[in-house]
Amino acid sequence: MLIAGNWKMNGTPDSMEEFGRMIARAPEATARGIDLLVCPPAVLISKFADRATVSKIAIGGQDCHPKEKGAHTGDISAEMLAACGASAVIVGHSERRADHGETNQLVAEKAAAAQRAGLTAIVCVGETEAERDAGQTESVVAAQVDASAPPSLDAAKLVIAYEPVWAIGTGRTPSVEDVAAVHALIRAKLEERFDVPVRILYGGSVKPSNAAELLAVENVDGALVGGASLKADDFLGIAIAAPKKG
Ligand code: 13P
Numbered sequence: 001m002l003i004a005g006n007w008k009m010n011g012t013p014d015s016m017e018e019f020g021r022m023i024a025r026a027p028e029a030t031a032r033g034i035d036l037l038v039c040p041p042a043v044l045i046s047k048f049a050d051r052a053t054v055s056k057i058a059i060g061g062q063d064c065h066p067k068e069k070g071a072h073t074g075d076i077s078a079e080m081l082a083a084c085g086a087s088a089v090i091v092g093h094s095e096r097r098a099d100h101g102e103t104n105q106l107v108a109e110k111a112a113a114a115q116r117a118g119l120t121a122i123v124c125v126g127e128t129e130a131e132r133d134a135g136q137t138e139s140v141v142a143a144q145v146d147a148s149a150p151p152s153l154d155a156a157k158l159v160i161a162y163e164p165v166w167a168i169g170t171g172r173t174p175s176v177e178d179v180a181a182v183h184a185l186i187r188a189k190l191e192e193r194f195d196v197p198v199r200i201l202y203g204g205s206v207k208p209s210n211a212a213e214l215l216a217v218e219n220v221d222g223a224l225v226g227g228a229s230l231k232a233d234d235f236l237g238i239a240i241a242a243p244k245k246g
Helices: 013-030 042-052 078-083 094-099 104-116 129-133 137-148 176-193 208-215 232-241
Strands: 002-006 035-039 057-061 088-091 120-125 158-162 199-203 222-225
Touching: 002 088, 002 158, 002 199, 002 232, 013 035, 013 042, 013 057, 013 232, 035 088, 042 057, 057 078, 078 104, 088 104, 104 120, 104 137, 120 137, 129 137, 137 176, 158 176, 176 199, 176 208, 208 222, 208 232, 222 232
Parallel strands: 002 035, 002 222, 035 057, 057 088, 088 120, 120 158, 158 199, 199 222
Antiparallel strands: none
């Protein structure tokens, strides 16, 4: 079980205090075999990673450029993230797909770049509300998995996050039946191409009060948490609510 926090564009050096509270409470989750990952904004990765050496919280980035270095103003490479202490990076989050026009092809290149640098790539997929209303959820997610997580990736360093776009930051979540159906589809897709099991996270309005129900769903191997990952009590509350599944 992996509980990952995506801080998005939130946090300043003052956030070290809240992160310190997470570190203090982390053993409550890690003692139960739950892996914890926090993905702060890039400017805080070094600071968080230095602090996290005394804890079992892994640190990740929120995006990376496909190339290792070069003339790409404002971008950050996977190698830079790794050198600053990250062990994972989120790629293809729906906010980046929407705000920056990221395509499945680019997301696949970013995932490969992450693995080239030794990072675990957390590849995000998920349908919009219009796609769900049109009955296209399964076809959209299947196409995203096919094109953003190609068989050339290393399954041992791959995580898929299913995040329905309409559930992000809205307080709305799919029914457990809907989560189960999409996760089963993703599992089947992954098993077609990889021999090693790949974790599949659910993301979208996960909070301590709904975590136990969502995390109990078959083929849900953890959560990718946005808003509720900013507070130690909420983040750890989600992790502690996770059932033991291995
Ligand atoms: P919320 O938990 O705020 O809905 O965000 C989910 C998300 O986008 C995590 O990547």
